[in-house]
Amino acid sequence: MRARDLLYETWQALTANRGRSMLTILGIVIGIAAVISMTALIGGIQNTIVSSLGLNQSREIYISVSAGRSVTEGDLERIRLSVPGYELVTGTVSGTSTITQGKKSANASITGVDQGYFTTSSIKLAHGRFFSDAEMKAGGMVAIIDQNAVKDLFGDADVQVVGKTVKLGNDEYSIVGVSESSGFSMGSYETVYLPRKTATSRIIGSDASISQIIGYAKPNVDAEALAASTKTFLVSYFNVPADKADDEVTVMSMQSMVDQFNTVMSAFSLIMGAVAGISLLVGGIGIMNMMLTNVTERIREIGLRKALGARSADITRQFLLESIALCVCGGLLGILVGYLGAWGLALIVRAMRPSLASMSPAISPAAVLTAVGISVAIGVVFGYSPARRAARLDPVESLHYQ
Amino acid sequence: MVNVIEVHDLHRIYESGAGLTHALRGVSLTVERGEFIAIMGPSGSGKSTLMNILGCLDTPTSGSYRLEGLDISRLGDDDLAEIRATRLGFVFQSFNLLPRATVMRNVMLPLLYSDCPVREREPRAVKALSSVSLPVEYFDHRSNELSGGQMQRVAIARALVNDPAVVLADEPTGNLDSATGQMVLETFERLRDEGKTIVLITHDPTVASWADRTMHIRDGHILTDEQEREAVAASETHGRGTT
16 A cells, blocks of 8 residues: 555545544643643743843852851952952852831842942843942942832832832831842842942941852853862862862852753753643543544444455554544644643743743744654554554454444 | 366364354355356355355365465465455445545545556546446545445446456345346446456345356355255245245
8 A cells, every 4th residue: 555545545534533533632732732831931931041140141150168267358359369260259248137118028138249249240230220339338328129129019010219218127228220130039038239348237247258259250261160270279278178178169150050950940841741741641542542433433444445455554554544643633733732822821921020021932843843753652652552453353254344 | 268266175164152163065166257157045055155265355274266276275364465456356235335435536445455556546447437337427426425226336346446357246236126236237247248257146046147157055065956956946845035
């Protein structure tokens, strides 16, 4: 039997039972749509977060030193002098306080920053300005809060808050800027930036250690190599025992953070895929059920085809192809529905999280190919046994089947 | 004359839960090219079993069957399928057409299994349909829109489309009234005149009388002429034909 004839026969058989064919593939459509929309949505979120973290700003190197060692501005100066390759090295202090605006109050995560901070970090301003050098030096009563905090304290993320005041503890601060929220939520803590001097003198205490050091590599300097040499320097500078070096001194380039993040997102994607896989299994069982019914209904036709010279292999192929064609139709429809579904979900996510407002679903060709591959596989797996059953029918008995 | 069918000492034993059924007990017969023969017998006589073996749908337990000189009693399933596709044409009592398909598609169905080039299919179907005198305007009708007589003629055209060595017809008039049945039998007669070999199975003596030669089968045996006369006499005594 020629491939062309086989395809034509398949088309005839499926269109003869159009309504039932459509209902049967619904399970596959839903399964594939779930896989496509979920992976597209996760991919889209991943892309947005990676770009908001600034994958392109892979010049950042995050350094932290723990185990009770106090890090001072003097230590930062030593890094600048001893490790060549940095354009900037900035340090931040962090602490918590209570932020109050009118009758609303919330916990606040305070980051005290110095001059280089807004250059090195990927934080972008939505409104207003960064701190001026004068404010940094004098420890001015100024603050930058992020969009989520604006939403929580003023009721709406779009309220113009630059120039308004908020209270941290008992002190009043004037808001000079609003930063875009990163994809990461700080839980119930509002994000607040203060000049480092203000933070140490008013909130955290002037003896506070610098908790986070951010280095900014010079252009064309290999960030990974710089991170490695920084670590070597810090381990000897702070006299960290070799066996505790990895626990107490952490030096991470942005790239390695993005890599870690991608690993987590891929794992998440895999879990969603597994859930969608269950739907595909149910869909496959539906296909098998329909194909078994189909074979029973067409026993006489099978007997006739055998009497006219069809070999068992011809019959197997015909029914297997019907099953595969059903599944592939389901798969293609599922890709379409999944794509539309991913956009629908993306619009909801955009409305819910201003920080993801530019998010669009990422449909990868790999996901589409996988979906088609899965459909074919389901067609083969769940269509094989009905097709073999059809092929094994005795022509004499099936011709007289009532 | 060339023998198209040569059957010698054919036995067919079925195994079932109820035990062994000896359906054919040493059947021998020959059919020459261009002959129109009828095989008659009551239900359970073994005529359907014989038909299935002649049609290569079943294989004998013992004995030999040569179709156009080829011993097919020992062939495997795929080889039998090829024989059916190229050397045999079937006409069934209940027509067995694909109901939603057009007349043309029904007639071309066997060509899917015989490696017939695509461009030759339509001319061959048209030729087969014209040899059963089906008017051209019906060619694009769905087969379930036709009358019983027309359906059976489409089925005969389907049997002829591969130009088979033998056309096997199993009670071809069983589902038709006598007038349409006669038209179908006239079609067979004309095909015989054109040189086709036809084996017709029936339990109806009127239908069998259209054939050049009639063989009687009873209890798995082909009856001798003397046994045949006795059987006919016995059925006349009882005033009724066998059923």
